Amino acid sequence: MSQTYYVTTPIYYVNDVPHIGHAYTTVACDVAARYHRLAGKDVMFLTGTDEHGMKIERAATANGQTPIELASRVVKRFQELWQVMDISHDDFIRTTEDRHKAGVHKLFCQLKDQGDIYLGEYEGWYCTPCESFWTETQVGESCLCPDCGRPVEKLKEQSYFFRMSKYAQPLLEHIRQHPEFIQPESRRNEIVRFVESGLRDLSISRTTFDWGIKVPDDSDHVLYVWFDALSNYMTAIGYGTDEEKFQRYWPASVHVVGKDILRFHTVYWPTFLMAAGIELPRQVFAHGWWTVEGKKMSKSLMNAVDPATLVEQFGVDAIRYFLMREVPFGLDGDFSMQALVGRINSDLANDLGNLLNRISGMIFRYFDGTIPPAPASSTQREAQLISATAERISGYRSDMEHMAFNRALMKVWELISSYNKYIVETEPWTLHKAGKTEELQTVLATVAEGMRIIANATWPFMPGSSERILQALGCELEGNLEFDYSASSRTMQQMPVLFSRVEDIPVIAEEGEGEEESTPRIDFDTFLQVSIKAGRIVGCQKVPKSSKLLKLEVDLGEGRLRTIVSGIAQSYSPEDLLDKNVSVIANLKPAKLMGIESEGMILAAKTAKNRFEVPFLSEQVKPGTDIR
Numbered sequence: 001m002s003q004t005y006y007v008t009t010p011i012y013y014v015n016d017v018p019h020i021g022h023a024y025t026t027v028a029c030d031v032a033a034r035y036h037r038l039a040g041k042d043v044m045f046l047t048g049t050d051e052h053g054m055k056i057e058r059a060a061t062a063n064g065q066t067p068i069e070l071a072s073r074v075v076k077r078f079q080e081l082w083q084v085m086d087i088s089h090d091d092f093i094r095t096t097e098d099r100h101k102a103g104v105h106k107l108f109c110q111l112k113d114q115g116d117i118y119l120g121e122y123e124g125w126y127c128t129p130c131e132s133f134w135t136e137t138q139v140g141e142s143c144l145c146p147d148c149g150r151p152v153e154k155l156k157e158q159s160y161f162f163r164m165s166k167y168a169q170p171l172l173e174h175i176r177q178h179p180e181f182i183q184p185e186s187r188r189n190e191i192v193r194f195v196e197s198g199l200r201d202l203s204i205s206r207t208t209f210d211w212g213i214k215v216p217d218d219s220d221h222v223l224y225v226w227f228d229a230l231s232n233y234m235t236a237i238g239y240g241t242d243e244e245k246f247q248r249y250w251p252a253s254v255h256v257v258g259k260d261i262l263r264f265h266t267v268y269w270p271t272f273l274m275a276a277g278i279e280l281p282r283q284v285f286a287h288g289w290w291t292v293e294g295k296k297m298s299k300s301l302m303n304a305v306d307p308a309t310l311v312e313q314f315g316v317d318a319i320r321y322f323l324m325r326e327v328p329f330g331l332d333g334d335f336s337m338q339a340l341v342g343r344i345n346s347d348l349a350n351d352l353g354n355l356l357n358r359i360s361g362m363i364f365r366y367f368d369g370t371i372p373p374a375p376a377s378s379t380q381r382e383a384q385l386i387s388a389t390a391e392r393i394s395g396y397r398s399d400m401e402h403m404a405f406n407r408a409l410m411k412v413w414e415l416i417s418s419y420n421k422y423i424v425e426t427e428p429w430t431l432h433k434a435g436k437t438e439e440l441q442t443v444l445a446t447v448a449e450g451m452r453i454i455a456n457a458t459w460p461f462m463p464g465s466s467e468r469i470l471q472a473l474g475c476e477l478e479g480n481l482e483f484d485y486s487a488s489s490r491t492m493q494q495m496p497v498l499f500s501r502v503e504d505i506p507v508i509a510e511e512g513e514g515e516e517e518s519t520p521r522i523d524f525d526t527f528l529q530v531s532i533k534a535g536r537i538v539g540c541q542k543v544p545k546s547s548k549l550l551k552l553e554v555d556l557g558e559g560r561l562r563t564i565v566s567g568i569a570q571s572y573s574p575e576d577l578l579d580k581n582v583s584v585i586a587n588l589k590p591a592k593l594m595g596i597e598s599e600g601m602i603l604a605a606k607t608a609k610n611r612f613e614v615p616f617l618s619e620q621v622k623p624g625t626d627i628r
């Protein structure tokens, strides 16, 4: 029976637009899964979507849909992207599936029966219009709701609590005894410090919204999304529904997550498991955070570097290679077109491309496409190259086992350069001219075998291209990384051009900055998330000390007025706007401009720098009317 390897991505919020940060986690897991599969392990690779919570409930209501209708439509975005990115997951779990709910109930009931979950009172800052509780840090000193910007009040509600405090010491003990549990090491220290400062019991249910897994026998309570979501790692492999499968794969070999959600995975999750007497995952690996050209990924930047668009422009393997090569796994990274194009041109088109062209060109030219047989005897030069290959491959294996993907790739590229160097030094073209056929055969058989090993080693990163290389060498993918002239005497096929140089570096334009043609497209669901309403301007004044801003009081038919700050003061005076009907983006998160909380945005055409033209609606349109 082969060893098992169970790797998971976090499950993605179904209300997010997939971006390169998401693609990063998933590609990394895919690389690990492919590597272990190729090494003969029984691999289970899981990804999925996190579909419950107030945000989905609200977005669905705003769209006139049920939450499950909304979730089912948008989950496709992720599934389509994983296809485009050549992700080889074995399962995709949605937290709205019955198998998931069954497992979550099982975990909850066990913990409650044994007294580790109890009913208590949760005190927090409550926003009545939003029906949500917020923490002290979230409401800040001004005590305002982070979602709608209105004042919050201190309230209590009933909640189920998990006795997390009881497990602080056992958790610390586990972390100490298993240094591999939290990786990289720097992150482990951060978690140890957090746990050492003490753990409080965790509130794990809410009564203020409906869209979630109901607490068994107490349907007023919905389970806290993290209790629900984290359980996916077990419910997907049969916890609560298929004990045999669960036993086969649990504990997970590694949960790969971004650093932002490490605490949930290394404090909450292991304490739930400890309480339930279930083994902990062997490892939680936190990778770093991507920025785009030095900036945090804003909505507009996310769209500008949509992974599917990048794949269309540069090919899937170039993107997968870049993400894994550019940044040590565990550290933060910056995505820039310059860096991407640099890697494509130098590593792929130049180093790898040259080796492929040389070998294919010479074997066709000198041997009519048949890879020469293994040499009867080889010189010290080949012996050295073969032993250097073995050394690099052993480093590569160790790096892959430790998820040091960029280092593993560096080892492969060292191999590529040593084979390129070997060609330059042995000068096969001179050997051919001089009629030294046996030596020429040795060189080309050696390079062909080196290339076979390289293609097997790059396969987890660049599956499609590596398979095409192996096919051209007349080989199959079999994961053999030992040098044994196994490629010799085979018939080659013409090597396809796999990576071409990119001459012009594309510019990443944030939305609104680019040409019309380059404006990223959004799908209908995304569009539906924007609420545009008719509003009547009933008050207007200049913002003191600002030449651009006006403070408007706008009636959106809600029974109260909204304050909206708009940058149109150089085009309109307050009198021009009074009693006018305008279009308002009504569900923008509030933002502070010159100290004033703005609760929406007026639509206006930007005609020149700081010049705007507002499209007014007729008097007949009632405040609050939906605009589509």
Ligand code: MSP
Binding pocket: 010, 011, 012, 013, 016, 020, 021, 022, 024, 025, 050, 229, 230, 231, 232, 256, 257, 258, 259, 260, 261, 288, 289, 290, 291, 297
């Ligand atoms: N739904 C939760 C996870 C629940 S797991 C039981 C969640 N979802 S998420 O969609 O917001 O994030 C999914 C993954 O993408 C996380 O690992 C997160 O760290 C990663 N990333 C999101 N933005 C990222 C970057 N800008 N850079 C790198 N990874 C990032 O969290």
